Amino acid sequence: MFKINDNYLKLPGSYLFSTIAKKVAAFSEAHPDASIIRLGIGDVTQPLAPVIIDALHKAVDEMGHAETFHGYAPDLGYEFLRNAIAKNDYQDRGCDIRPDEIFVSDGAKCDSSNIQEIFSVDNKIAVCDPVYPVYVDSNVMAGRTGTYDPAAETWSNVIYMPCTAENNFTPELPKETPDLIYLCFPNNPTGTTITKDQLQVWVDYANRVGAVIIYDAAYEAYISEENVPHSVYECQGARTCAIELHSFSKNAGFTGTRLGYTVVPKDLKCGEVALHSLWARRHGTKYNGAPYIIQRAGEAVYSEEGKKQLKKQVAYYMNNARIIYEGLKESGYTVFGGVNAPYIWLKTPDHMDSWQFFDYLLEKANVVGTPGSGFGPSGEGYFRLTAFGSCENTKAAIERIKKL
């Protein structure tokens, strides 16, 4: 008789954003006239930029003719895209990353959940708390996290690094030594970030203790301040200790278009074994490439015109972030983030817990946000709003919240 992977049964509830979607659907059914504004999930709302639309049409036409048709993509992704990534995201920033260290994929969510697979089940992970739930959940499924304590909402074999207002949302080096360290800056969900010097401390630490940093740079396009690193490879020594994940979802609006990439430097080794060769084996065996037409769309992101158009798109969302941030401040909320990231992290008022505030906001203002506790125990008492709505909706949502 077959047996299931019972690690799955240890997971409490469903995936955070699936739970929220179900709650909102139920509310919507009960209140069909309510005009709900969604600032919960980090899903973009602006259309793809014209230069990307053009690239897509062109590539679709190529797929319609035998001479220009494309079948299976090369294992790592097309060179035209990997070259553009290596130049723009790395070499132009002084980072020593080569095209053959870049693995194109269908998004950072898949990569961030699959990357743990090339590591031993015996490794111990460290995560910021609060944190993007995929890092922890994927490790639960793999059997790496021990047992769940429902009271504390923590796993026995996970090192939590609290990030709260008290430490300015910057994790401290953990007391217990981890094997894998998940870091995401600019941060999801808190919207805060760290300086290059602070990140260097983490890189030095990882090299010293023999840990791997899994660095999620999904929000780097939103960095507006100096001395905030766009890539972990801006730090000395990152090539021997860090893997970096990138998404096209937030900088180019690809949440429904699907494209991302992962960097595994060839210098990152466990003894003689390069992690690059393990990830290449996984990529070749268990994945079959992002669609040709989408990879061409990704290439357009790096064109001169593409950069110009997407800078405007990011500015559009960052204007929303400002509206949320300032509007909430005016209403007396304690607010963080929103300067180098599209997320605003607020303290829930009147001692409401995160889910109470979620229900309160949904019922009273018909605004959907994300409860901080969904990201980890230290997120309790906080709440996330995203800047990815339309400007009109964002303004309307803040007006409604002001009136509460």
Place this chain on the structure above:
Amino acid sequence: MFKINDNYLKLPGSYLFSTIAKKVAAFSEAHPDASIIRLGIGDVTQPLAPVIIDALHKAVDEMGHAETFHGYAPDLGYEFLRNAIAKNDYQDRGCDIRPDEIFVSDGAKCDSSNIQEIFSVDNKIAVCDPVYPVYVDSNVMAGRTGTYDPAAETWSNVIYMPCTAENNFTPELPKETPDLIYLCFPNNPTGTTITKDQLQVWVDYANRVGAVIIYDAAYEAYISEENVPHSVYECQGARTCAIELHSFSKNAGFTGTRLGYTVVPKDLKCGEVALHSLWARRHGTKYNGAPYIIQRAGEAVYSEEGKKQLKKQVAYYMNNARIIYEGLKESGYTVFGGVNAPYIWLKTPDHMDSWQFFDYLLEKANVVGTPGSGFGPSGEGYFRLTAFGSCENTKAAIERIKKL
């Protein structure tokens, strides 16, 4: 110090098709004037059908306007696509499969390698031999296959079901009871298939011993004979024992466009736990949906015009299959498959082993095929050619082989 998943180190060599690509690249570099014809990897060559091109353009346009823009897809995939699949691939064939049992993905390769993840590591798999390498390799990575015997080219904890000319390429029920049974009909690599009655035996067996059948139906569009099942759900009782994998790669030419789906019936349970809920959890947590525009292209596959155009495309490749089959027969080869599948499986001549014949064909005829032994020990002495080339190239390849 972090540790790697050392199951990866047990894998002998690289992924089969990556190895072939490297060998061909090396030959091509050494012989820049050689006009190489690739009938190795199962990659299509005909352009996407006009109806699909139209659907792609239309969906791209939608992505360019805020009112019709699409962000993250629903967890299981868009309803418009799942409804079309449920109706056309199942209900119209008398199979009781509902849209909410269908999980849209970016292809059957990913699904066929990820599906093992919802099962315990202690489960024992059974595979046909020869077999699509992804089934075994993904289980090796998960630590389910025991140790490798390089002489026998087998894993200690895998049940092999030999499929050779002697048993008409139809596996017999294994002596040892497996937990997971991988079946693929029409078969890759042998191009042969089984009758509905024969498949019913497997379904009854799986229900009796408590095994799950993972049924890969990637080639069902190539079935030309009566009484060959297009889906495992044509068999009585399959809803309690079978998962089915589907690809759009071969019926619609999506190898570079990427779309597939997996069916997990809600009646398939381990005790009280529905496998549907486990796969839904994985899909929601570790995957983020196929691109909207590609799902629209998938919908077009099921339109009346789409069916008509794709029937012609399949016929084009099946004509190639006939050319290969008959050409090789005329030249004295012993040949199988090619009637209900786009693969031709031949016995290597003159006691050459599979890789010797690969090198021979590449060097003497500049034709690339796939060595049978790459699919498993019982594939030794066989060789696979695919019908997915252009008709012109296919004819040229056969002429060259005839002249050897």
